[in-house]
Amino acid sequence: MNNVFFTADPHYGHENIIKHSSRPFSCHEEMDEAMIENWNSVVTSTSDEVYILGDFTFYSKILITDPENIFSRLRGRKYLIIGNHDRKPTLQLPWTWVKETYFLKYLNQEGIWLSHYPHRSWKNSFHGSWHLFGHNHGKMSPHGKSFDVGVDCWDFTPIEFETVRIKMETLKWTQE
Secondary structure, three states, rough: OOOEEEEOOOOOOOOOHHHOOOOOOHHHHHHHHHHHHHHHHHHHOOEEEEOOOOOOOOOOOOOOOHHHHHHHOOOOOOEEEEOOOHHHHHHHOHHHHHHHEEEEEEOOOOOOOEEEOOOOOOOOOOHHOOOEOOOOOOOOOOOOEEEOOOOOOOOOOOEEHHHHHHHHHHHHOOOO
């Protein structure tokens, strides 16, 4: 069986994210190469699935990096949940699919709500479903059965479903 991974907010090619998120890199080239190496160290098969919860690259009028070059170097079947910085050059990459949000049902009985943005309530949240998000670069605490899967929280590496499952066991469902 293939492995399933989650990540968010790599911001490939985004020089200023290093300063904004206190990333331990001297330049975007160093950051990009480290994240590609980290990705390929855990995503080892072309059949592994990786759900990217937004901001694959950083959109600006002048692209610092070639999204296609980055994309082609990353292993696995890649799915994109659109983030606020994902624009045409990113959306045109050969993703397995691109969606605004997605309810992933086959990994666990309750389902997992995937979104770039954190939600206080989500599909089936009152029935035990989980929620994975990005956007906040580790600056938002988990809420109920939800947490940030962004690279800033997980050593710039996608996290495997089993890690998500173990983390969810530590979180309590809440109606607040």
